[in-house]
Amino acid sequence: MRVFFYRTHRRQVLMSKQVLIIGGGFAGLNAAKRLAGDPRVRVTLVDQRNHHLFQPLLYQVATAGLNPADIAVPIRAQFSRDENVAVHLGRVEQVNLRDKWISGEDGVHIPYDYLVIACGAQHSYFGKPEWEEFAPGLKTLEQATEIRRRILSAFEKAENEIDPAVQRSLLTFVVVGGGPTGVELAGAIADISRKVLVRDFRRINPASARVVLVEAGQRVLVSFDEKLSARAARDLERLGVELRSGVRVTEIDSNGVNIGKERIEAKSVFWAAGVQAASIARKLGTELDPAGRVKVVSDLSIPGHPDAFVVGDLAHVAWTTDRIVPGLAPAAIQMGRLAAENILASIDGKSRESFRYFDKGLMATIGKNKAIVQAGQLKFGGYIAWLAWLFIHILYLIGFRSRVAVLFGWIWSYVFSKQGARLITNRDWKS
Amino acid sequence: MRVFFYRTHRRQVLMSKQVLIIGGGFAGLNAAKRLAGDPRVRVTLVDQRNHHLFQPLLYQVATAGLNPADIAVPIRAQFSRDENVAVHLGRVEQVNLRDKWISGEDGVHIPYDYLVIACGAQHSYFGKPEWEEFAPGLKTLEQATEIRRRILSAFEKAENEIDPAVQRSLLTFVVVGGGPTGVELAGAIADISRKVLVRDFRRINPASARVVLVEAGQRVLVSFDEKLSARAARDLERLGVELRSGVRVTEIDSNGVNIGKERIEAKSVFWAAGVQAASIARKLGTELDPAGRVKVVSDLSIPGHPDAFVVGDLAHVAWTTDRIVPGLAPAAIQMGRLAAENILASIDGKSRESFRYFDKGLMATIGKNKAIVQAGQLKFGGYIAWLAWLFIHILYLIGFRSRVAVLFGWIWSYVFSKQGARLITNRDWKS
Numbered sequence: 108m109r110v111f112f113y114r115t116h117r118r119q120v121l122m123s124k125q126v127l128i129i130g131g132g133f134a135g136l137n138a139a140k141r142l143a144g145d146p147r148v149r150v151t152l153v154d155q156r157n158h159h160l161f162q163p164l165l166y167q168v169a170t171a172g173l174n175p176a177d178i179a180v181p182i183r184a185q186f187s188r189d190e191n192v193a194v195h196l197g198r199v200e201q202v203n204l205r206d207k208w209i210s211g212e213d214g215v216h217i218p219y220d221y222l223v224i225a226c227g228a229q230h231s232y233f234g235k236p237e238w239e240e241f242a243p244g245l246k247t248l249e250q251a252t253e254i255r256r257r258i259l260s261a262f263e264k265a266e267n268e269i270d271p272a273v274q275r276s277l278l279t280f281v282v283v284g285g286g287p288t289g290v291e292l293a294g295a296i297a298d299i300s301r302k303v304l305v306r307d308f309r310r311i312n313p314a315s316a317r318v319v320l321v322e323a324g325q326r327v328l329v330s331f332d333e334k335l336s337a338r339a340a341r342d343l344e345r346l347g348v349e350l351r352s353g354v355r356v357t358e359i360d361s362n363g364v365n366i367g368k369e370r371i372e373a374k375s376v377f378w379a380a381g382v383q384a385a386s387i388a389r390k391l392g393t394e395l396d397p398a399g400r401v402k403v404v405s406d407l408s409i410p411g412h413p414d415a416f417v418v419g420d421l422a423h424v425a426w427t428t429d430r431i432v433p434g435l436a437p438a439a440i441q442m443g444r445l446a447a448e449n450i451l452a453s454i455d456g457k458s459r460e461s462f463r464y465f466d467k468g469l470m471a472t473i474g475k476n477k478a479i480v481q482a483g484q485l486k487f488g489g490y491i492a493w494l495a496w497l498f499i500h501i502l503y504l505i506g507f508r509s510r511v512a513v514l515f516g517w518i519w520s521y522v523f524s525k526q527g528a529r530l531i532t533n534r535d536w537k538s
Numbered sequence: 539m540r541v542f543f544y545r546t547h548r549r550q551v552l553m554s555k556q557v558l559i560i561g562g563g564f565a566g567l568n569a570a571k572r573l574a575g576d577p578r579v580r581v582t583l584v585d586q587r588n589h590h591l592f593q594p595l596l597y598q599v600a601t602a603g604l605n606p607a608d609i610a611v612p613i614r615a616q617f618s619r620d621e622n623v624a625v626h627l628g629r630v631e632q633v634n635l636r637d638k639w640i641s642g643e644d645g646v647h648i649p650y651d652y653l654v655i656a657c658g659a660q661h662s663y664f665g666k667p668e669w670e671e672f673a674p675g676l677k678t679l680e681q682a683t684e685i686r687r688r689i690l691s692a693f694e695k696a697e698n699e700i701d702p703a704v705q706r707s708l709l710t711f712v713v714v715g716g717g718p719t720g721v722e723l724a725g726a727i728a729d730i731s732r733k734v735l736v737r738d739f740r741r742i743n744p745a746s747a748r749v750v751l752v753e754a755g756q757r758v759l760v761s762f763d764e765k766l767s768a769r770a771a772r773d774l775e776r777l778g779v780e781l782r783s784g785v786r787v788t789e790i791d792s793n794g795v796n797i798g799k800e801r802i803e804a805k806s807v808f809w810a811a812g813v814q815a816a817s818i819a820r821k822l823g824t825e826l827d828p829a830g831r832v833k834v835v836s837d838l839s840i841p842g843h844p845d846a847f848v849v850g851d852l853a854h855v856a857w858t859t860d861r862i863v864p865g866l867a868p869a870a871i872q873m874g875r876l877a878a879e880n881i882l883a884s885i886d887g888k889s890r891e892s893f894r895y896f897d898k899g900l901m902a903t904i905g906k907n908k909a910i911v912q913a914g915q916l917k918f919g920g921y922i923a924w925l926a927w928l929f930i931h932i933l934y935l936i937g938f939r940s941r942v943a944v945l946f947g948w949i950w951s952y953v954f955s956k957q958g959a960r961l962i963t964n965r966d967w968k969s
Contacts, residue, residue, distance in 0.1 A: 113700055116740045157694060157962045174605040176959040183738040184956065193740040196694040196962075213698060239968060249967035263588060263627040267644060269544055307614040309547045309624040508950055515946070519939055525615065528607040531588045531627075534965050536680035537670060 112208070112216045115151040115193040123191070124454055126447075127209060127219035128152045129199050129387070131159045131182040133439035134419030134446075135225035141447035143189035147454050150191060151217060153209070155198040157181055158248070161504055163436060164513070165245055166288060169254035169377075170295035171303075171529040172520055177512045179248060180505050199226075202390060204412045221414050221450045224387065224401075225443060228420040228434060231383035231398075238359045242376040245288055252532065254377055258296060259531045261375050262304060265311045272372070278316045279373035281364050283356050284380030285322030285329070287471040290339060292379060293320040294474040297346040302475070302524045319373070321366050322352040323380070328471055328479070330433070335479040338488045342473040356380075382434065384421050396423045396431075405461035407446050416449070418442035426464050436503070437467040470496045475521065543639070543647045546582040546624040554622070555885055557878075558640060558650035559583045560630050560818070562590045562613040564870035565850030565877075566656035572878035574620035578885050581622060582648060584640070586629040588612055589679070592935055594867060595944070596676055597719060600685040600808075601726035602734075602957040608943045610679060611936050630657075633821060635843045652845050652881045655818065655832075656874060659851040659865060662814035662829075669790045673807040676719055683963065685808055689727060690962045692806050693735060696742045703803070709747045710804035712795050714787050715811030716753025716760070718902040721770060723810060724751040725905040728777040733906070733955045750804070752797050753783040754811070759902055759910070761864070766910040769919045773904040787811075813865065815852050827854045827862075836892035838877050847880070849873035857895050867934070868898040901927045906952065 115125075126142055128135045131154035139152045158179040167173040186192040197211040208218040230244035243250050243257075258280070265277035282293040297318045304313040320327065320343065327343070327350065328336040340350055351366060358365040363372040384399035393409050394402045400423035401409060407422065409415045419439035424432040432438045442462060449459040468482025470492070478493040480486070497517070504510050520526050546556075557573055559566045562585035570583045589610040598604040617623040628642040639649040661675035674681050674688070689711070696708035713724040731747040738744070751758065751774065758774070758781065759767045771781055782797060789796040794803040815830035824840050825833045831854035832840065838853065840846045850870040855863040863869045873893060880890040899913025901923070909924040911917070928948070935941050951957050 114741070157690065157960070174607050174959075175963065176605050176961055179961055181738075181960040184960065187737040190740075194738075195698060197698060215698060243967060247967070248961065248963050249965075252963070253967040259588065267626060267628060267646060306618040307612075307625075309621075310545070508956070511946065512943075515942065525939070528605075529588070529612040529615065530607055530610050530679065532606065532679050532683070534680075534967075536674060536678070536684040536965075 124220040130225035134443035137443035168251040226385035228382040231381040242378040276372035285327035289379035406459040416446040555651040561656035565874035568874035599682040657816035659813040662812040673809040675809040707803040716758035720810035837890040847877040
């Protein structure tokens with residue numbers, strides 16, 4: 108391995124401080140945006156992927172409603188005009204908080220004056236990593252494309268199958284985890300089978316597909332008010348989703364799942380339960396919470412390392428006495444911005460601010476025209492909530508192009524009950 | 539392997555004839571469309587992919603200008619309302635012309651009354667299949683995505699590279715083959731490096747990327763008039779593409795290509811030379827031409843098998859005394875329709891028609907606002923030709939949605955010099 112310190116910018120301005128940001132999600136991207144164009148700093152944003160992903164709509168890529176490019180933008184393109192921001196594609200291997208540098212898998216060493224770690228979270232299979240193969244999660248574009256491939260292929264295989272039992276298990280879809288992602292995914296699978304695919308097959312009836320949503324807790328969408336959660340459950344069942352709450356998945360294999368004492372034969376199982384902080388946290392030598400998040404001080408820096416910040420889903424930040432700040436996009440954006448501002452404050456010799464979470468509320472959508480919204484005292488569901496959900500998601504998408512593309516895609520599929528991105532692509536490209 | 543004859547339609551209408559079409563490209567799809575809704579036949583369209591692909595724009599997916607879903611439509615969706623058309627996803631293994639059935643890799647046997655083989659062509663590496671790994675061709679969405687991944691990753695790796703020689707070879711792109719695909723691909727790579735990516739990097743200058751187009755013949759676009767071909771060559775060189783004609787590629791490895799006695803160090807090599815008919819042709823036991831195409835009789839049926847037709851790029855059909863019908867979309871569409879009409883004629887006991895190719899001309903585009911057009915006596919190039927190219931391609935795209943999406947994508951990238959689909963996605967989805 109070649110080891111070298113290298114310049115990330117063609118011109119290094121001598122007086123400016125080097126800020127290194129790891130991760131181009133909501134937190135990291137917004138930290139970099141806050142610092143872009145500021146002559147006091149030069150910024151290097153490191154990510155293992157070349158794109159920022161609008162994760163709240165990832166389930167729509169998985170269910171063929173949107174294209175990958177509709178919800179992902181190249182990180183570089185966000186900083187074309189900001190000469191002081193460089194983007195480095197690569198995977199970080201080591202973080203040396205004492206000597207203030209990071210190293211990448213490719214042998215590159217990058218020194219920093221200030222560090223912002225924003226690596227987010229990934230799925231946790233509760234100590235059963237072997238389940239991943241049978242039940243992909245939904246955190247990356249690759250996973251979304253894989254889920255889409257499995258859903259569409261299951262209908263295709265069912266159409267060709269003569270054994271009724273196998274056909275049945277091909278037309279059974281199990282989603283594990285009743286949080287917003289699980290609910291949205293299950294709702295969208297029910298939707299596509301009942302409305303979009305229904306006329307396309309000649310031997311099977313796609314509308315007979317069975318969609319099961321499994322939640323270990325007593326109710327779905329537990330972070331919402333009990334009444335809203337019950338409303339969502341009703342809407343899901345109306346769409347044709349079978350709810351199983353209060354039961355735990357005990358086994359997953361290539362043919363189905365065991366929940367409690369019941370066996371469900373299902374060729375398609377998807378995982379939307381349990382997240383775990385990125386593994387980089389364990390290399391920092393600082394205190395973590397049980398989910399692997401870094402316990403930061405109130406200015407979002409690591410205890411004992413005032414020049415290193417942790418933000419977004421990776422950070423454990425107290426909110427109320429018994430709750431921490433949730434792993435939501437608005438929280439990540441707010442943390443990213445505050446870390447950037449605290450860096451600038453330190454450069455100017457000013458005092459830092461403590462993080463105060465501004466709660467923008469919660470939303471989840473159920474199928475094509477229902478949602479629930481909870482913001483402070485405001486709690487409502489149904490069609491109006493869905494319109495609010497739609498408006499907010501279009502608004503927060505990055506880039507005018509994405510907004511137009513997503514809006515067009517939605518209007519199209521709403522009016523014609525067609526989904527545009529129903530492509531099965533293989534992983535192998537060779538002929 | 540399970541072997542069974544099975545029904546492709548839920549209801550089999552007794553009096554109707556079973557037409558089996560292999561391949562959902564331009565030829566197969568248009569044969570099926572001609573027969574859709576006709577009570578005299580029930581149609582089964584077999585394809586190994588679930589989508590029909592608008593291949594003329596595939597190079598734009600490879601160069602991040604369009605999304606895969608913009609130029610591909612689910613084959614099933616084309617026949618939602620045609621109860622007499624079933625689509626079967628699978629790969630055909632055997633064709634038994636004597637007993638009139640085909641079998642698939644999945645063990646399915648499907649009998650037919652009439653057969654239409656429309657499997658098209660694939661790349662030929664002139665007896666060097668080991669080159670494929672280093673120089674992917676451009677026939678499928680998977681290959682287009684792979685080429686996009688390689689192009690974008692090359693710039694990313696160059697940005698991180700400290701060895702100038704390696705950096706140089708990362709910024710060198712070689713396209714082998716000076717037909718329309720090679721010309722369009724080379725032009726688009728030059729375009730993206732000079733206009734789209736130019737502001738995005740901090741250590742490299744993307745505009746310095748070297749794009750080399752290698753053509754074994756004496757000139758590029760040899761099917762065009764000599765003057766137009768010279769004009770295209772001039773336009774390509776103005777875009778910054780280096781032309782090497784009259785030299786043959788003698789070696790390709792992971793670090794570059796040998797052309798004649800010259801070695802070009804290039805991490806990215808793409809293949810747009812030589813096509814070969816699909817391998818199914820060799821299983822038919824009938825006469826083939828040197829490129830592997832089936833020599834059909836004038837009604838497009840296989841000699842001695844009047845119920846089996848071969849259409850599209852797989853068919854060898856005489857046009858003038860010294861030329862055969864070219865492997866172009868309009869020819870494939872015309873053949874597919876005629877085969878369908880000849881099937882209906884036979885069912886009605888009428889006589890069949892011979893294929894007469896209606897030449898719609900040739901077009902090729904060079905970069906973002908130049909093209910050449912040749913249709914009969916009409917020969918022109920430049921901006922007007924590019925507008926004509928644009929209009930024709932939008933017009934022939936299948937589906938209103940694709941038309942809007944592509945038009946929007948083009949206007950966007952034309953006005954802002956941005957390309958929307960600049961995503962690097964990995965082949966592996968696991969976390």
